[in-house]
Amino acid sequence: MSDVVQRSGFRVEAFKAFHRQAEPVFGCPACPGHLYPKLSLNHRAYWAHIAADGCPLAEGRRLSERQLDALLYRGRQEGAAHEALVAAVANMAQADSSVDQGSISIGSYLASSVPGWHGRYPDVRFAFDGGRIAIEVQLSPISLHRLAERALYYQEHGYTLVWVTRDFDPRTFKPTWLWDVWATQRAAVFSIDDAVLQQSVGEGRFLLKRHSIEGGAVTIVGLRELVPVIWHVEFKRRWREAARENWGGALDLTREVLAQRGIPPHVAEPSAVCHAINTLIAIESWEPIGSRHSNPRALINDFLNSADAMLAHRIIFSALRIYRPETLDTGKTKEMISKAAQRAKAEDVAPWNSTSAMAAIAHDLFPAWSRALSAG
Structure with a gap:
């Protein structure tokens, strides 16, 4: 039984590679076509062929994707x-x-x-x-x-x-x-x-x-x-539950994240990290999490007025640029980010950068954001 499951799994992965236009798992020696393992009615494995035009080994037996679909479905609609x-x-x-x-x-x-x-x-x-x-x-x-x-x-x-x-x-x-x-x-x-x-x-x-x-x-x-448990999805679900009244309600979750990564409080102060995480989750989901505000922009602007913005203004700007670029074109949000940067410089506060502990946490919490940054 396990051999059959493994063979089917390999068949699927071979076709995924084919549809990704990646290098074929196995290639035909006579054409650029793609070979994949197929199972007979008695579950014996053999090689099947997605042949390129003119392949001498196809011998007229090749079916295109459309022909195969037609053979399987015979034009029938869902009943x-x-x-x-x-x-x-x-x-x-x-x-x-x-x-x-x-x-x-x-x-x-x-x-x-x-x-x-x-x-x-x-x-x-x-x-x-x-x-x-x-x-x-x-x-x-x-x-x-x-x-x-x-x-x-x-x-x-x-x-x-x-x-x-x-x-x-x-x-x-x-x-x-x-x-x-x-x-x-x-x-x-x-x-x-x-x-x-x-x-x-x-x-x-x-x-x-x-x-x-x-x-x-x-x-x-x-x-x-x-659904397979995905850490960042489950963490943000727990965050929403903990931060129903205010963002400080998720402080224990922040301490948990810092402890898991061995980050001491003097490197990343838990209250500031908690405030920043709450703001980032609000930006991604565009809802006023952990706040009495009725809209997320007001929550973001409140954050930018706080002392924590001196540490986090670069990360907040990056998140807005990826998730909510329109907020940087209207209103006062972009100006408030600039003012937070000026306050940090005046008070000799070093903002979190791409090598900081907070950036590593953000990378894990927001993988889509991280992929967008890498692609950019």
């Missing part, structure tokens, strides 16, 4: 069973209090932020207090091309992709395309049946049945079990 399962998934999301109800989207277009990539139409997508999920209901075969494309797409756009089927029975025949799907989600298949739907309604939670491919364990899981 009533698919629509019913999509509706069930959406209803569970709407009943779960941890889900941001305004984020629930059914079959709507998700534009790509990656040049050259087409957008996608996930069956259901939404955000909750532990991350973002895209649900793809899969009741019929899918090509390895499309599977790899979607896995890459949602990963690049910050979504955990979950493939869901209906009434899964592990004793039934499992075709190769299902093994490929499972390999993308940690050797598990997620399913919905009437019992799961009843439990979901009773508990007011989004629930799926998880079948472990290795070992055969069957468990009922909620949203937090579906």
Whole structure:
């Protein structure tokens, strides 16, 4: 069983490399084409070929991506069973209090932020207090091309992709395309049946049945079990809970972060770091976290008026330039950053720079910001 899972995992990774236009994992000796491991009906592995035009080894057997899709789908549209399962998934999301109800989207277009990539139409997508999920209901075969494309797409756009089927029975025949799907989600298949739907309604939670491919364990899981724990997402969730009344309520979390990194208080004073982190989280999410203000710009301007801005004005400017560049073109925010820099110079305060402890914390808390800076 584990060999089959590993082979399917390797197949998926080979196709991801192909769709990233990276160097092929294995190349054809007679053309620039791409080889990948394929499984026969009895799960024996052999090499298949995505051949370039004119390859002497293709022997007329090559199918293009479009031909393969046509063979699998035969022009059929999604049917009533698919629509019913999509509706069930959406209803569970709407009943779960941890889900941001305004984020629930059914079959709507998700534009790509990656040049050259087409957008996608996930069956259901939404955000909750532990991350973002895209649900793809899969009741019929899918090509390895499309599977790899979607896995890459949602990963690049910050979504955990979950493939869901209906009434899964592990004793039934499992075709190769299902093994490929499972390999993308940690050797598990997620399913919905009437019992799961009843439990979901009773508990007011989004629930799926998880079948472990290795070992055969069957468990009922909620949203937090579906999304891998990402440190910066979980930390910011805890921060919002701690900073409901004021930003100082998250001071214990700040001390925790500093202790984890072995940063003593004389290197990074916890209160100043706490104030700066709260302001950065507010800039990223554009909400007045840990403040009685009704809008985030007022929170930012208050910070820039504080003594802590003498340390953090460079980091705040960088965050605004990446996340909220419009704030530097209107209002007094840019002028206030300049005044904070002048105060720091007058009082001989050394601002945090790219090698400071606070910059390292910001790098871990805001990876998208860090990637944008690296790209710039």
